[in-house]
Amino acid sequence: MxxxxxxxxxxxxxxxxxxxxxxxxxxxxxxxxxxxxxxxxxxxxxxxxxxxxxxxxxxxxxxxxxVEKAIRELKDALAYSKWQMYVEGQINSQIGMVYYLKRDFSNAFPYLEKSFPKNWVAMGMLAISYMKRNKRDKMKETFEKAVQWSGKESLLWSLYAYCWTECDDLGQAKQVLERGLKKLPGDEKLKASLDALQEGKKMKMKGYGEMWLQFHLERQSVIMKQQAAAMGGMKRRIVRR
Known part of the structure; x- marks a missing residue:
């Protein structure tokens, strides 16, 4: 350095x-x-x-x-990683997130692998990438690192649990939500998801809004229905005015 x-x-x-x-x-x-x-x-x-x-x-x-211009600018900023500690991880996190958001998962992965651990969104995207590659141990390791740094993020705990449900391990999902509630006692979203799993239903992620949708775990049909419902509500508010 x-x-x-x-x-x-x-x-x-x-x-x-x-x-x-x-x-x-x-x-x-x-x-x-x-x-x-x-x-x-x-x-x-x-x-x-x-x-x-x-x-x-x-x-x-x-x-x-x-988007492509933004990615080029971020890659140019990597030149400063030789000067300052943690710069490389922060910039790689940003590049990986941009690729991930545009659904270019193959290009996102190598940058997300070098993410800054405190960037819990990038770490969540990396964990999902491991899950989709059937690397559950790496998924768990990444999530554990993320919650160690960002244990007060409700969506992070929910995302961790949701990925376990995608792996058909409801036991692990419930344990994660219980741990999240210890960190965030009274969190209604975590409690609602835990109650849903205990009743044999799916987790309730809709309440996280756009923050949840950025992880691309919802089916496109569900996203389109939510967007249509939001547009309908907006039209009704405009008519009333």
């Missing part, structure tokens, strides 16, 4: 100069450590400012339906 090497080089050079000029070694080391911290923080801020600017531009392109 260039940032670490540059900051460390500056600190070591200053320490050597101060010791040669007669300053006691512990004062030299203290000053060197302060310089290292300052240089590291300054470079980190500069790099992250550049990365965030690229990601904001890519986001505007996505909103304007310029």
């Amino acid at each position: 260039y940032n670490f090497l540059i900051s460390g080089g500056v600190a070591l050079a200053v320490i050597a100069i101060l010791i040669v000029t007669g300053l006691s070694w512990w004062w030299a080391v203290l000053i060197g450590m302060l310089l290292f911290a300052g240089a590291f923080l300054l470079i980190s801020r500069l790099i992250m400012k550049k990365v965030m600017a690229i990601m904001e531009t890519a986001n505007r392109d996505l909103q304007g339906q310029r």
